[in-house]
Amino acid sequence: MTEAPMTPEERKQSWLKISVITEEQFDAMREEQGARQVHVPQPGDDAPDFELDVLDPDRKRSGETVRLSSLRGKPVALMFGSYT
Numbered sequence: 001m002t003e004a005p006m007t008p009e010e011r012k013q014s015w016l017k018i019s020v021i022t023e024e025q026f027d028a029m030r031e032e033q034g035a036r037q038v039h040v041p042q043p044g045d046d047a048p049d050f051e052l053d054v055l056d057p058d059r060k061r062s063g064e065t066v067r068l069s070s071l072r073g074k075p076v077a078l079m080f081g082s083y084t
Helices: 008-018 023-039
Strands: 051-055 061-067
Touching: 008 023
Parallel strands: none
Antiparallel strands: 051 061
16 A cells, blocks of 8 residues: 655645754755746756866866867766765
């Protein structure tokens, strides 16, 4: 038997039980996060342009950079993750 997903209020109360912030701070944090959502690309949108350092074979900065827009029309894979 699967449990029903928690409501936003249930998630909030669950989070507040294990947190060290107040409910007012939590609400302010959620409001800030919601305001940032308008800038998040949606499925089908072009990816925002950005520039990255090119690494040498030893994974050190080579002094070169590459812009995403310079790769238009070429296959590109963007991998996101935590390396900590």
